[in-house]
Amino acid sequence: MGTYSSLSLVRQGDGERAIGDAGLDRERLCGRAPQCVLAFDVVSFSQEQFRLVHLEVEVRDVNDHAPRFPRAQVPVEESEGAAVGTRIPLEVPVDEDVGANGLQSVRLAEPHSPFRVELQTRADGAPCADLVLLQELDRESQATYSLELVAQDGGRPPRSATAALSVRVLDAKDHSPAFPQGAVAEVELAEDAPVGSLLLDLDAADPDEGPNGDVLFSFGARTPPEGRRLFRLDPRSGRLTLAGPVDYERQDTYELDVRAQDRGPGPRAATCKVIVRIRDVNDNAPHIAITPLASAALGGADMTSSLSSQRT
Numbered sequence: 001m002g003t004y005s006s007l008s009l010v011r012q013g014d015g016e017r018a019i020g021d022a023g024l025d026r027e028r029l030c031g032r033a034p035q036c037v038l039a040f041d042v043v044s045f046s047q048e049q050f051r052l053v054h055l056e057v058e059v060r061d062v063n064d065h066a067p068r069f070p071r072a073q074v075p076v077e078e079s080e081g082a083a084v085g086t087r088i089p090l091e092v093p094v095d096e097d098v099g100a101n102g103l104q105s106v107r108l109a110e111p112h113s114p115f116r117v118e119l120q121t122r123a124d125g126a127p128c129a130d131l132v133l134l135q136e137l138d139r140e141s142q143a144t145y146s147l148e149l150v151a152q153d154g155g156r157p158p159r160s161a162t163a164a165l166s167v168r169v170l171d172a173k174d175h176s177p178a179f180p181q182g183a184v185a186e187v188e189l190a191e192d193a194p195v196g197s198l199l200l201d202l203d204a205a206d207p208d209e210g211p212n213g214d215v216l217f218s219f220g221a222r223t224p225p226e227g228r229r230l231f232r233l234d235p236r237s238g239r240l241t242l243a244g245p246v247d248y249e250r251q252d253t254y255e256l257d258v259r260a261q262d263r264g265p266g267p268r269a270a271t272c273k274v275i276v277r278i279r280d281v282n283d284n285a286p287h288i289a290i291t292p293l294a295s296a297a298l299g300g301a302d303m304t305s306s307l308s309s310q311r312t
Contacts, residue, residue: 065095065096065097065101065159066095066153066159066160066161067093067094067095067103067151067152067153067159067160067161068093068094068095068151068161069091069093069094069149069151069161069162069163070091070093070094071091071163072163072164073163073164073166074090074091074149074163074164074165074166075166075168076088076090076131076165076166076167076168077167077168077169077170078133078137078167078168078169078170079137079169079170079171079172079176079266079268080136080137080138080139080169080170080171080172081172081176081268082133082136082137083133084133084134084135084136085132085133086132086133087118087130087131087132087133087271088130088131088132088133089128089129089130089131089220089221089222089257089271090106090117090129090130090131090149091129091221092106092119092126092127092128092129093106093129093151093161093163095151095153097153097155100153100154100155101153101154101155102153102154103119103127103151103152103153104152104153104154104158105119105151105152106119106129106149106150106151106152107149107150107152108147108148108149108150108165109147109148109149109150109162110147110148113134113145113147114133114134114135114137114145115131115132115133115134115145115147115167116131116132116134117129117130117131117132117149118130118132122222122255123253123255123275124224124251124253124254124255126224128222131165131167137169138169139169139170139171139172142169143168143169144166144167144168144169145165145166145167145169146164146165146166147164147165147166147167148162148163148164148165149162149163149164149165150162151163170266171266172266172268175206175207175208175212175213175268176206176262176268176269176270177204177205177206177215177260177261177262177268177269177270178204178205178206178270179202179203179204179258179260179270179272180203180205182272183271183272183273184272184273184274184275185200185202185272185273185274185275186274186275186276186277187199187200187274187275187276187277188276188277188278188279189242189246189276189277189278189279190278190279190281191246191247191248191278191279191280191281192281193242193246194242195242195243195244195245196241196242197241197242198239198240198241199231199240199241199242199274199276200239200240200274201237201238201239201240202217202233202238202239202240202258202260202272202274203238204217204238204260204270204272206262208262208264210264211262211263211264211265212262212263212264213262213264214262214263214264215238215260215261215262215263216235216236216260216261216262216263217233217234217235217236217237217238217258217259217260218233218235218258218259218261219233219256219257219258219259220257220258220259220271221257222257223255223256223257224254226251226254227254227255227256229243229244230242230243230244230246230254231243231254231256231276233256233258238258238260240256240258240274246278247278248278248279248280248281249280251278252277252278252280253275253276253277253278254275254276254278255273255274255275255276256273256274256275256276257271257272257273257274258271258272258273258274259271260272
């Protein structure tokens with residue numbers, strides 16, 4: 001039975017399938033894959049003949065994990081001059097379960113605060129959470145907020161976790177960096193584009209003088225490691241270039257969070273989401289594989305095989 005012999009057993013006498021002593025841990029076997037299927041072959045012998053039976057066992061998820069926050073204390077800073085609707089990225093709670101048993105909501109325990117939490121799904125399928133400003137802040141009347149984040153899954157009964165959110169209100173300056181492209185910019189890139197190709201020339205102007213108007217660019221905390229490896233962002237000019245080869249067949253969409261921040265005291269920042277869509281090119285030839293269809297019986301019958309052609 002190969003790799004899964006210790007997980008799923010077939011009794012020799014009656015052929016009944018049973019769970020091995022190791023039990024089944026879906027998260028260990030399949031991670032966060034939407035489906036978890038164990039495939040193995042069983043050979044039965046009868047009167048000097050044998051029969052090969054292929055079995056597939058689907059391991060279904062149960063709600064055996066609760067959401068958990070990466071940190072018990074979540075500090076956030078925001079300027080009192082931030083506009084209503086400003087979004088502050090938050091670290092997303094982790095829930096190892098999938099589907100309805102996975103993370104379903106993140107909210108604030110306080111119903112009447114100047115903020116709310118929105119949980120969304122990124123273009124690459126990963127969840128993301130933002131703290132959204134609902135009303136203007138006034139540092140002189142309240143300089144800090146102590147709130148509680150609540151994460152909950154969709155199990156029955158649901159499981160939940162909490163974290164302490166502290167918001168520090170910063171004194172405002174007159175202007176902030178602003179991206180002329182808006183909050184979202186999309187760019188298309190051919191998968192055979194050479195390293196060094198320019199994807200986008202980002203610009204976040206700040207009309208303030210001196211350090212208050214000197215803008216530096218960086219990738220935000222939600223940019224995945226693969227995006228940081230494949231794309232380069234010049235911190236001074238905001239030029240986004242290709243730093244490594246991409247492969248459409250491996251991944252066709254990347255979502256990058258770009259942050260522009262001035263260098264003045266109490267720095268203000270703006271964020272821009274850059275979605276890079278990889279365009280397929282004809283860089284793969286057909287591949288021919290030979291797949292056995294039946295095994296010869298004992299005594300030596302003819303082997304039957306078929307040819308299947310597929311693109312890789």
